[in-house]
Amino acid sequence: MKKLFITKKEFLMILLGVTILALGINWFTSPLGLVTGGLSGVTIIVRELSEKILGYGIPLWITNLVLNIPLFIISIKQRGFEFAKKSVWSVGLLSCALWYTGFIPNLLDVQGDLLLGGVFGGAIIGLGIGIVLKAGATTGGTDMLATIIKFKHSRFPIAKVMLGIDGLIILVGMLIFGSMKAMYAIIAVFITSKVITWVLEGLNYAKAAFIMSEKNEEIANAIMHKIPRGVTGIKAKGMYTKADKDMLFVVVSQKEITKLREMVREIDANAFVTIADVREVLGQGFIEEYDSLA
Secondary structure (H helix, E strand, C coil): CHHHCCCHHHHHHHHHHHHHHHHHHHHHHHHHCCCCCHHHHHHHHHHHHHHHHHCCCCCHHHHHHHHHHHHHHHHHHHHCHHHHHHHHHHHHHHHHHHHHHHHCCCCCCCCCCHHHHHHHHHHHHHHHHHHHHHCCCCCCCHHHHHHHHHHHCCCCCHHHHHHHHHHHHHHHHHHHHCHHHHHHHHHHHHHHHHHHHHHHHCCCCEEEEEEECCCHHHHHHHHHHHCCCCCEEEEEECCCCCCEEEEEEEEEEHHHHHHHHHHHHHHCCCCEEEEEEECCCECCCCECCHHHHC
16 A cells, blocks of 8 residues: 555645546547547547447546556556556546546537637646646556557657657547548647646746846846846856956846846947746745745
């Protein structure tokens, strides 16, 4: 039992994530026939084929559970149980969630609109997957299959393996549901990937500015006292002039970047300024709780 232990916080995050993910599938992608790749796409294909062949659609949760069992057995044999223990919980809970969310009325009925279904379905699925990943687990399925293939054939990049598997699933979905639904499914996949990134990296992006000026002292003092933000001086050398210079480095929030631009322009209109996006900032004035990012 000790090996199956996960913290209460991780369990609740996984439960929340798989519930949101299951809602996205049951409310949008499944009823609209949008095969977005992954094992969720396979469950939709199996349900559609079984409906046509057997006259009874195999429930999504059953397919998800049955297909994941051999993947977990192989993965555990390859890497040990420690590698997969959190994902065991997430896959088991996802199968349950695909069942119980089927009884929840769709609060965002898109009336068969494929575009709305792709957008909202992709966003909700991405949110759910992002929460599960943030808890340190995966939803199994094609992620697990990709790691199995990577273990056997280390020369294959895992990102390309996953892309190939998901591409094949979408292609099969196109043959069953038609090219139009496949194109909307690709829109959903794109939105899903963006939302996952937002969940994992956060929406509070910052901006980094590198400033080269003959009035560095004046600019640095203005930044420290008027924004205020800390500034770092970096020794630099112009490779054309061979002259030694000081370069200022500062990180500000998005809402402060306009003020920084105007301040530098007022002090030195000839200053050379490079501004870049910063995905994550740790430290005073930004994110100080390191554990909250785990």
